[in-house]
Amino acid sequence: MSPVSATYWGIPGYAIFWVLFAIAAVLFAQRLYFLFRLMRLGKAENRFDNLGQRIKAMLVEVIPQWCNLKTVTRKDIAGIGHALLFWGFSLFLISYIIFIGLAGGFGASSAIEGTNFEVVYFSILDVAGVLVTIALIMAAVRRYIIRPERLEASAEAGIILILVFVLMALNVAVVGFGYSAHDINASWPPLGSALAGYLSGSGLSQGTLEAVYQAMWWLHYLVIIGFMVYIPRSKHLHILVSPLNILFRPLGHKVVLKPIPLEEAEYFGAAKIEDFTWKDLLDLYSCAVCGRCHASCPAQLSGKSLSPREVVLNLKEHLLETGPGLLAGKAEVPPESKAKTMIGDVVTEEEIWACTTCGACQEVCPVSIEHIRKIIELRRNLVLSQNKMPESAQLMLRNLQSRGNPWAGVQSLRLRGDWTSGLDVKILAEGDKARTLFWVGCTGALVERNVEATLAMARVLKAAGVNFAVLGDAETCCGDPARRAGYEFQFQMMAEQNIATFKSHGIKEIVATCPHCYNTIKNEYPSYGGDFKVVHYTQLIADLIRRGKLKLTKELNSILTYHDPCYLGRYNGVYQEPRRALQAIPGANFKEMERSKNNSFCCGGGGGLMWIEEQPGTTKINQMRTEDALKTGADTVVTACPYCLQMFEESIEHKDIKDSLKVKDLVELVEAAMKQP
């Protein structure tokens, strides 16, 4: 007998049940519809391609909780707690549909009561309830006692912990009081029947037990439908939305920057919340404020004002504030004095320019939020429409625009083609054809220290018998610094120009030394009609070693550690090849840094920040990374990116530790390990 079939104050239980449900359902739907309409304020973007693959990928990520478990480290085991909560709560959710919805609401209790199915499921719930409770305690201890930097001790989080605990307790209480009131003697489910046994022996009258049982049952129901109303109004909205966000995440490359359509517009980039795409707005709903991005952001960790978590939260708050007015057709827009400007009041320029686009935030985000492209959209508006940017950024962009490279003037005493002098390399003249192009990149061609690596690369390629050509002084920037700094049109022009150059020489394969060039040409040029086989030199070298084309025979007695460049590792998943190449060096003692591979810590030079001044009064990101390298006890830190190389050089110089730590490009070590003829 379900309490729903009873009558209360002359009102049938069913009426109470369904009226309460209807109220909750309306409140639930109303809020979701409101959020949906707000999301639709965003610009169009097609994320419905390959839906089958998307659904599969989402299920594989969400159901085994890989999205959370992937972030588990020895220091941070919260992901395990979340997985327990997710699996446990899913079981409870199903039980609510069966034992409260079907059995209570639809009067199917007689068909379920006392069945083996019920006993088994209740028993499972008992176990799940204990696991969930353990997870809750873990969560409470972490949030309110340990207090890691990434979490805030918010009331919202407390409410949900208490509510879930109440649900777990009520689950046992309902079974206990129900069994004892209805004289059911069972040994399963373990907790419920134990409680029932205790109550039966407590001397409470059958009537009291029945009354308490009914009260407990209705309370249980109230808490559940209360949940329905509360969830979409709190950060726990992520329970509903984040699987969708994972469904609509980028399928291939993780950082998808939208090209700006080539038409005259009032302004460019994101000046207002509705300038983002609907997916960007869905991102905001998905955030569960776990703070992993906050705790992994190099800008944040080095004391800058930027926190990816705060950017997302502030944008969400801004959307909820301004959205109703926008939906009402500006009628309710607050008076000018109160109106906030998105750039400035919601996200500051200082924050916008502190991002190195290293992708650490996106890597650890369990709900696949795309932080970086929001920052880039904001930069686009500042650069393309407001002409506002740090002076150092403007100088770099001016150089790109008028000189085709970011390193002009005092920063370089070289000319583009200088490095080729004295080397027997094929420089493509107009009309020349070549299959494989060695793309040197601005930094590799112009900056003294990086030129050493470029020369080593050319010599190694020749020694391995690779047939390649270079563009010499006809090479220009790939456009990466322009794009990351928001100077989109310049990027598009450079991309188109470079693609035309490649095609005119019949290039099929491009070997890039700079991971930024590599990423741009490989992942971003295809949108502009440039489909080439692009390899990073570390991949090529690892392959040449494997095929025996490069023989590393000279002993290098050295302790090495490898710094994963963000645009090679996180952006393109190239982790193994550089390590394989290094481990092939005789006598090399290889040590990993604590933050490595996909958790690698930025050198501070990405996203245009190679040229943009770091916020004064904060720690330099490259110095933090150098500390990481020093902790391994290595005498040489190896990297495979010209920016990282410079960043380490600068930091080693600054710390005055030249005697204990050197920085080398991977190719320099490979060359050193090749037996000279």
Place this chain on the structure above:
Amino acid sequence: MNIIVCVKQVLDPEIPPAKFKIDPATKKVIPPPGVPPVISVFDERAVEAACRLKDKQGGKITVISLGAAQAAEVVKHTIAMGTDEGFVLQDEAFEDLDSFGIAYVLGKAIEKIGAYDLVLCGRQSADWGNGQVGSILAEIMGIPVVTLACDIEAADKKLKVKRIVKDGYEVLEAPMPSLITASSELGLPRLPAGMRIMIAARTQVPVWKAADIGAQGPELDKAKAHTEVTGLSVPSRKTECEMISGDSPGQAAENLAAKLAKLL
């Protein structure tokens, strides 16, 4: 408000000094390979000044550049910054002009453009740096000239100009039309942005020949030929480093001050 800006394409001043080469026979700089020429920095400030005036008052900005056919690139650069149209003045007869000859040709082109309220030039060119063309041009056109402007305001057919002087600035008023030369203190020129980059890239810049503007024949010959280049060399740079010492940091500073006083 109609503004005409004269701009010059120069060898990139950011080229490392060691890369500068001179052909002693022709007394000309040999441009290093792979370095695109750029707009003269002072002229770019003149364009910036024009764009700021246009931002406030509206109007039309016309750019002219005397030089090689490739000067179209700097005209396009100004269009990307916000100017409306531009012309390149290129003719064999215009080669190797001195400041007088240049001013004469520019004046002829401005005559052809027609109505204007303001003519802007850079204070000097970033390559030769004579700093004469602006003033000679104003003389030829018979309009007032204000040099070394760091700020220009326009109101009621009058121009209010902040002009850089040795220890600050003075504020002058000039009628329209006038010629003003822009100084570096005007501030960093804007970064070409938005669609203007695309518009500029697609723009075809017309080339005016000597005959198109009527700057030819004996009149041109008479206008130029006031100066002759007798020699051209890369200045030799020498760096000498002397460590100033002292018993205490304070003493060292005093010694340094004394040394500097002697040098000045």
